[in-house]
Amino acid sequence: LAARGVQGLSPYQPGKPIEEVAREIGLDPANIIKLASNENPLGPSEQALAAIREAFPEVTRYPDGNGFHLKQKLAERLGVGSDCLTLGNGSNDVLEIVARAFAEPGTEVVYSEHAFAIYPIVTQAIGATGVQVPAVDWGHDLYAMADAVTERTRVVFVANPNNPTGTVVEKEGVYRFLKRIPENVIVVLDEAYCEYLQGPEYADGVQWLSEFPNLIVSRTFSKAWGLSGLRVGYGISSPEIADVINRVRQPFNTGVLAQAAATAVLDDHAYLERAIEVNRAGLEQLRDGFGRLGLDVVPSVANFVAVDTGRDANEVHNALMREGVIVRPIGAYGMPRHLRVSVGLESENRRCLDAMEKVLS
Ligand code: PMP
Helix, strand or coil: CCCHHHHCCCCCCCCCCHHHHHHHHCCCHHHCEECCCCCCCCCCCHHHHHHHHHHHHHHHCCCCCCCHHHHHHHHHHHCCCHHHEEEECCHHHHHHHHHHHHCCCCCEEEEECCCCCHHHHHHHHCCCEEEEECCECCECCHHHHHHCCCCCEEEEEEECCCCCCCCCCCHHHHHHHHHHCCCCCEEEEECCCHHHCCCCCCCCHHHHCCCCCCEEEEEECCCCCCCHHHCCEEEECCHHHHHHHHHHCCCCCCCHHHHHHHHHHCCCHHHHHHHHHHHHHHHHHHHHHHHHCCCEECCCCCCEEEEECCCCHHHHHHHHHHCCEECEEEHHHCEEEEEEEECCCHHHHHHHHHHHHHHHC
């Protein structure tokens, strides 16, 4: 019964919730830590929580289908017009909308090997053909990706930084790549982790929107802003592109509470700064700690690291789980020996490193 593109698909495998793992291994959920879904370990912003409480009576009504207040706030922050923005139920929603709005059976969508799993899923689901370009040093090879564009290509997805590797392509490289892509091909710069990038060498796709009318930048409130569970992401593009993707978007794809919290958290500068600092220190802690255990880590600028366990990572994953530490095997991304470990609080990172030492010895 399934459409042709859907027949060959496997569902995206999210990390298991703590309660489910606790039941499986017979541990108290309070003794389990989850470093598996690249979430913010700080807990929610107090300002976001206050906004949710305040907005709660509104839940009997549909949300503002155009997300007026959130878009206005984002537009101010980004220095673009509100008509350049498209809200999504998480940025996954934006990525899916883009695929539906621009690709179709008989056309091609280009993405990298070891890149974010949603790209092949949204491509195949609509019956378009995915073109996976080999990676270099676990990261995107933008030269090869530009070479892979044909007259059938409609969309190119670039995760910068990439999940699950944490690799990034620096500004110059991204700019040269954009210059090489024909104007009738949509380029999605997926910047889900951009808030963690501190430094002039990193690209901020928004600066190029006026030069490249085929560019869409996607971002999210799920990572540094700490609102994964509310599901809010957004696309930034020319007004013409935003008009096309807004035609495909479901009218109420971001909820009342999600819009309120996302709008409020944008004012919580202290929260963002703390998130960035905790992540910077945690990345260092994990990288050094795994290094001391003799394990290679892919150099990461995001809020997770891919660590080479030197063996079948599923076994290490299961052993860590029995120690109450949930991380993510990434065999489905073509990395069967690696585990992806999200940055947690200092004590959580330490517990993960200790558990790794124990299970590998
Ligand atoms: N892009 C990348 C590269 C990601 O890693 C993720 C989260 N796993 C997303 C997009 C989607 O996140 P969300 O739908 O929560 O915004």
